[in-house]
Amino acid sequence: MERESSTTYEPKRNCEIRVFESSDEISTDLAEYISQISEISVKERGYFAIALSGGPLVSFLGKLCEAPYNKTLDWSKWYIFWSDERAVAKNHAESNYKLTKEGFIAKVPIPHGHVYSINDNATVEDAATDYEFMIRQLVKVRTIGVSERNDCPKFDLILLAMGADGHVASLFPNHPAMELKDDWVTYITDSPQPPPERITFTLPVINSASNIAIVSTGDDKANAVHLAVSDTTEGPDAPTSLPARMVQPTDGKLVWFLDKEAASSLESMNDDDASFDRHEY
Ligand SMILES: O=C(O)[C@H](O)[C@@H](O)[C@H](O)[C@H](O)COP(=O)(O)O
Numbered sequence: 001m002e003r004e005s006s007t008t009y010e011p012k013r014n015c016e017i018r019v020f021e022s023s024d025e026i027s028t029d030l031a032e033y034i035s036q037i038s039e040i041s042v043k044e045r046g047y048f049a050i051a052l053s054g055g056p057l058v059s060f061l062g063k064l065c066e067a068p069y070n071k072t073l074d075w076s077k078w079y080i081f082w083s084d085e086r087a088v089a090k091n092h093a094e095s096n097y098k099l100t101k102e103g104f105i106a107k108v109p110i111p112h113g114h115v116y117s118i119n120d121n122a123t124v125e126d127a128a129t130d131y132e133f134m135i136r137q138l139v140k141v142r143t144i145g146v147s148e149r150n151d152c153p154k155f156d157l158i159l160l161a162m163g164a165d166g167h168v169a170s171l172f173p174n175h176p177a178m179e180l181k182d183d184w185v186t187y188i189t190d191s192p193q194p195p196p197e198r199i200t201f202t203l204p205v206i207n208s209a210s211n212i213a214i215v216s217t218g219d220d221k222a223n224a225v226h227l228a229v230s231d232t233t234e235g236p237d238a239p240t241s242l243p244a245r246m247v248q249p250t251d252g253k254l255v256w257f258l259d260k261e262a263a264s265s266l267e268s269m270n271d272d273d274a275s276f277d278r279h280e281y
Contacts, residue, residue, distance in 0.1 A: 015229060015254040019263040023060065023217055026257050030215065031063035033255065034157065035073055037211050041156040042077045049144045051081040051158045051201065051209075053169055054096030058103035060215055060257075065107035075109045079143055081135070083158055083206065084169035085118040087127070087187075087197035094195060095120070124187035124197045131199060132185040145210070149250055152208035153184065158201070162216040163193065166224035166242040170200035174241045178203060203246055210252045214244065219261040226265035229256070 020026045034050075041048040052058070063069070085096050092098065097117040105115060116134060119127040135153050138144045145154035160168045170188060171178050177186050180202045187199050206212065216225060228244035247254060 014249065015256060017229065017256045017258065017263070017266070019258050019260060019266075021260060023259060026215065026217070026259060027060045027063045030060050030213070030257055031069055033213065033257075034061075034064060034159075035069050037157050038073055038078065041210075042074050045142070045145060045156070046077065047079055047143050048074075048077050048157075049079045049081065049138075049153075049155050051083040051155050052096070052100055052104075053083050053160050054086065054094075054099055055161045056217075057159060057161045057215055058099050061104045065104065070108060073108075076111060078108075078110045079114045079116065079138070080105065080110060081116050081144075081155070082118055083160060084198055084200040085120075085127075086170075086195050087124045087199065088120065088195055090117065090120045118199050124189065124199055128183075128185045128187040128199045132183065135184060147208040147251065150204060150208065152204050154252075155205075155209040157211045157213065158206055158209040160206070160212065160214045160247070162214050162221060162224060162228075162244045164218075164220040164224060165192070166228060166244045167193070168214065168243045168247060169206065170198035171203065171243040171246075173243060178241065178243060178246060180204070203243075207246075207248055207250050208252070209249065212247060212249055212252060212254045213257060214247065214254070215257045216262045217259040219264060221258075221262040222265040225256070225258060225262050229266070 018029060020029065038048040082096055086094050088094050090097050119130050122130065135144060139146050139153050145156065147154045162168050165173055167173065170191060172192055175188065177188050177200065180186055181204060183202050184205045185199060186202055189197050191198050224242065224244060227242050
């Protein structure tokens with residue numbers, strides 16, 4: 001795909017930032033990005049283990065269901081997981097599973113048995129335990145890779161959205177769930193955004209992925225994007241408790257997909273904290 005890079009900053013933090021004119025352009029580039037990672041993963045490991053999030057993310061997967069990807073990708077090697085789920089029934093309008101099924105999975109030939117949804121028929125505590133157990137089984141047989149650094153699952157790709165408060169998956173600012181080091185999957189019962197009960201990957205799992213993409217649009221995200229990618233470590237803006245900032249792959253690659261509005265605060269970064277590669281397409 002032809003790309004033009006308009007501005008490049010010396011990267012200090014380990015990420016790439018792609019800025020687009022419209023959601024449609026994000027969708028186009030994201031499809032190519034996912035397709036390339038899927039092909040590499042299938043070639044190298046025989047599988048493609050991808051974790052999705054809920055919310056608006058599925059609306060960016062439309063191009064992946066169309067030509068050429070619907071014909072060229074080896075969908076039989078895809079394994080689908082969720083980085084978080086809201087504690088609602090699978091047929092509820094707010095179910096991440098339902099949103100993803102209707103907007104993506106039903107449109108591509110991924111084998112039914114490769115879709116690992118989170119149990120909606122248990123307490124959030126039990127659902128988190130079950131999901132972690134299931135992931136452990138799949139790590140053992142290497143359907144999901146393993147991080148050599150910490151034995152965490154190494155998903156080929158984790159796709160995240162970000163809220164205006166900087167939350168990713170169901171990890172919210174200042175929430176104790178952000179501190180978990182040994183759990184892979186946890187639950188919360190006090191989400192500041194409804195519904196209150198949710199199941200979520202922990203930061204060690206997110207950060208162990210080979211590839212992480214954060215897709216974020218809208219000017220309400222501009223401040224969180226700025227705090228997440230800046231090098232500020234002191235002062236009132238020090239974003240140590242911002243979940244999106246804590247997404248720091250240990251051995252993988254992080255790419256931000258932003259529209260111009262979400263990227264608008266990046267323009268004000270000066271040379272001292274211009275800490276990212278910025279490309280406009
Ligand atoms: O799980 C949820 O309750 C939300 O859907 C959430 O995680 C969402 O991804 C962000 O809030 C970004 O959503 P917007 O880009 O639509 O603001």
